[in-house]
Amino acid sequence: MSSPTAPHGASLYEAHKKVYPRAVTGRFRRLKWAVMGICLAFFYLMPLVRWDRGEGSPDQAILIDLAGQRVYLFGLEFWPQEIYFVTGVMVLAMLLLFLATALFGRVWCGYACPQTVWTDLFVMVERWIEGDRMERVRLDRAAWSWTKLRKKLAKHAIWLGIAVASGCAFVGWFADAPRLSHRLLHGTASMTDYGFVLLLTTTTYLLGGIAREQVCTYMCPWPRIQSALLDEHSRVVSYQAWRGEPRGKASDPTAGACVDCLACVQVCPTGIDIRDGHQLQCIDCSLCVDACDSVMRKLDRETGLIRWESFTGQTQRAAGLPAEWRPVRARTILYAALLLAVAGAMLTGLTLRQPYRMDVLHDRQPLFVALSGERLRNGYVVKLSNQTRSAQVFTLTVANHPEVVLAIAGEQDSAVHHIQLTADPDGQTVYHITAALPQSHMEGGTEPLIFVLSGAGRPDIRVSDHFFGPVWP
Ligand code: SF4
Ligand code: SF4
Incomplete structure (x- = not known):
């Protein structure tokens, strides 16, 4: 099927350009490593944590027992008729996301979203096998050779290993994980178990390894929704154009602070240029902040040319005023009040629940x-x-x-x-x-x-x- 064309004959679809994020160091990168480590450890290891509930009861700390129609959460046990607790948890998560977005933009997307976490892990493996940005670009452009084949095979083999481990860990949340692992390894698990392992293996490999930032840009509805949650006081990653422009060489006294080194673009996992303004593709991961800060430090200039800043704060800075941040405002009060109300109702329900x-x-x-x-x-x-x-x-x-x-x-x-x-x-x-x-x-x-x-x-x-x-x- 041919792609639709604009009236002047150009394609309406832009060809996908592969993104090669460059390695970066800095405080936000360290924070991202830490969050990634916590999220992965929780996902892979939590099904192995035991919780003694006495004779005849499952001893898995968190278990979603679909066959037995129970959800076990440490000392708590939920029955199908208590599904409203699950609904309550989902409403709490949604309100927390609303509040975090109103305060700090897409902080969830940049740090804790599974898509971000697994993509980060897959890129880390890719960097380890194929090298940093320019080495990977050169390798992809090079003709096929034994070295290229070996590197590509090694990378995809490790990716597949991670994907299989993710699929096994996922099903471990729904059954006794140690026994299930034994059954999976010895070929005695059910077809349903193998089916879900295969499904999660495939999706992890494709979404984390192949599709990567395209999931955030084209598949995820959240970027479209979040703009309704942001206002001029929300802190998002932004380029201080008033300070950076006009771009020019460091030696040019008429140029702004931006030396047009493109470090911020090269480290960006979604491949955008934050200097064009905050965009739908930006997941507020702040890696461009780390990249620009290190450039500014090398040039002995003030850091923060790219920074977490609200629109109001940026305008105030541009006018030479100290930047204000107003975390307490109507929408954040509303989200926090709803959050407390739902949390309070759930806590009361949990305290008063009868066996x-x-x-x-x-x-x-x-x-x-x-x-x-x-x-x-x-x-x-x-x-x-x-x-x-x-x-x-x-x-x-x-x-x-x-x-x-x-x-x-x-x-x-x-x-x-x-x-x-x-x-x-x-x-x-x-x-x-x-x-x-x-x-x-x-x-x-x-x-x-x-x-x-x-x-x-x-x-x-x-x-x-x-x-x-x-x-x-
Ligand atoms: S522009 Fe900066 S904050 Fe946004 S996704 Fe790229 S690196 Fe992350
Ligand atoms: S890293 Fe900083 S100095 Fe370099 S291009 Fe980006 S904004 Fe300009």
């Missing part, structure tokens, strides 16, 4: 059954969830109608006003119960019932439902 739960569901058909003695009977499904490792016996009563006669369906109607229900350990026990009420106690077609579950030395669990009877004309 037992009761759900009551009225039978759909029949709504009621008429019994002898002008009594009516309704049926209910009662589900008892027990998140502990031992069975627990509870007493079920009806709080607002003590005269209701309860029975477990199928068992002899013993005309009792309370019944004993056992909640099996680590699971859900389902009972079909019936409730009978003299028709004279009903004022209309329905009567509210409040079921109360007592026991286990815990506060009563109360669930409201209805009792149905005939509607008289």
Whole structure:
């Protein structure tokens, strides 16, 4: 398929230019190494960390057990009906990202995003095997030789090794990691496990090794969204044009501070020139800050020609005023308040959560059954969830109608006003119960019932439902 063309005949697609980021040293590069090390260690090693939960329970500190429908997080255990905690964590992460972006621009993209972390790792390997920027450019331009083939093969082999390790580590978050590693190595894991390892291996290799900055520029929606979160007080990596322009040689007294050495462009992992202004491709990694600062130091000039600066701060500096930064402003207050509110709600929910739960569901058909003695009977499904490792016996009563006669369906109607229900350990026990009420106690077609579950030395669990009877004309 031919590419679309502009009216004057030029292609609307720009051919991809491979980026060869140059090595750089400096405080932001050190920070990036540190964040990269922490993120990779967390991802690869966390599935191996153990947490003793007692007999019969998984001992993996963080485990997303899809088959068992549980999420284990150190001492906490979440069930499917507590999915709102997972939603809460996602909302927290989103608000944290909003706040960080409003304060420091794309700091997430530049430092902790998995795409950045793995790309950095892959580029590090590439640099180690093929050399720094100019050596890699020369190697790519050179004709195929034994040396070139050896270097390329070594690089791709290590990349593949990292990708396979990433795929194995990923599935380790969803199963007992040491046992799964053993099964994967001995060819006894399931096809699903191998399928996910293959999927993650392929995506890691392609996204981190081949696509690299193109993921950030073309595939990721975040650069498009983040511009709505930035304002004139957000700190982003910016070139101080008022100080740098006009560019010229260091010996030229009429030139600005920028000596046009292109060091900032050569170290940029997305291959852009920050002197053209803050751009969609910029991930605020600050490597250009390190590069320019080292040039300025060599020239014995003030550093900070490229720096973290807000638009307002830059304007103030240009006017010879001290640059102000306003981290506290309407949008950051809003994000921080929402963050605290969601965190507070989650903390309260975690503190108050009970290991037992009761759900009551009225039978759909029949709504009621008429019994002898002008009594009516309704049926209910009662589900008892027990998140502990031992069975627990509870007493079920009806709080607002003590005269209701309860029975477990199928068992002899013993005309009792309370019944004993056992909640099996680590699971859900389902009972079909019936409730009978003299028709004279009903004022209309329905009567509210409040079921109360007592026991286990815990506060009563109360669930409201209805009792149905005939509607008289
Ligand atoms: S312009 Fe600077 S901060 Fe932006 S991506 Fe390139 S090196 Fe990183
Ligand atoms: S590194 Fe600094 S001096 Fe060199 S081109 Fe970039 S802005 Fe100019």
